[in-house]
Structures are given as C-alpha cells and as structure tokens.
Amino acid sequence: MKDSQAQFIQGTLELLILRTLIFGPSHGHAIAKHIQRTSEELTIETGSLYPALHRLEAQGLIRAAWQLSDKGKRAKYYRLTPAGRRHLNAEQSRWERFVLAIGRVLRPAED
Numbered sequence: 406m407k408d409s410q411a412q413f414i415q416g417t418l419e420l421l422i423l424r425t426l427i428f429g430p431s432h433g434h435a436i437a438k439h440i441q442r443t444s445e446e447l448t449i450e451t452g453s454l455y456p457a458l459h460r461l462e463a464q465g466l467i468r469a470a471w472q473l474s475d476k477g478k479r480a481k482y483y484r485l486t487p488a489g490r491r492h493l494n495a496e497q498s499r500w501e502r503f504v505l506a507i508g509r510v511l512r513p514a515e516d
Contacts, residue, residue: 418449418457420500423485423493426467432480433458458483466492 425431425439436458437449461467466489474480485493 417500418453419461420493420496421447421449422454422457422461422483423466423489424497426483426485426489427493430470430472430482430484432474432482434480436483461489464492465489 421440422436425436425443428439431439433451433454437451437454440447440449458467458469462469462483466486467483468486469481469483471479472482
C-alpha cells in the first residue's frame, strides 16, 4: 500500500491540508495526525508534509505564525487564508467531479 499511497498523496496532499485547516489553525504534526485519523488509512510523512505546507504558504493559501502548543513548546501554526478557502472550495468541487467520473468507469450502469 505504501507505493500507491505515496502516489495518491502527491496528487491530493495540498487539498487534504487545506481541508484540515478549515477547522482552525494547526501545527504540522497535528495536521498529519488529523488526516491519518480521519482517513483511517493515510500516513503523511514529514518529507511530504512540510514541503506542501511551504508551497501553500508561498501561494498565499495559508499563513504561518509561531505559537506555544498545548504542551508549552513553540510550534509553527498554519491557518487558512481567504484565498485558501476559495481555492479549497474550487479544488474540492473539482475532486468530487473527478471521483464521480472514475466511479462511472469502474462501476458502469447496468444495460
């Protein structure tokens, strides 16, 4: 599953991050844990997560600020920007159409 999971993640990781941040600011480790817990399947590796967070920040879709975590340690917290919210809505719609199209091919209607 590891290889196919990596391919899946590369195409959707940024969407999953943006969707996770809809609930409010979060640090990287918590984002990865949320995706893993919610999906019940996906493991987000640090080497994929942080480059994706940096890309999203460079695009202005998220912002980062240092804060103290629940454990009292400094952590970089990421939050969705208004542009990020708009991008999330567009990408989520596009993804849902894609899933429907693939579903039609994999499970064609009975003739």
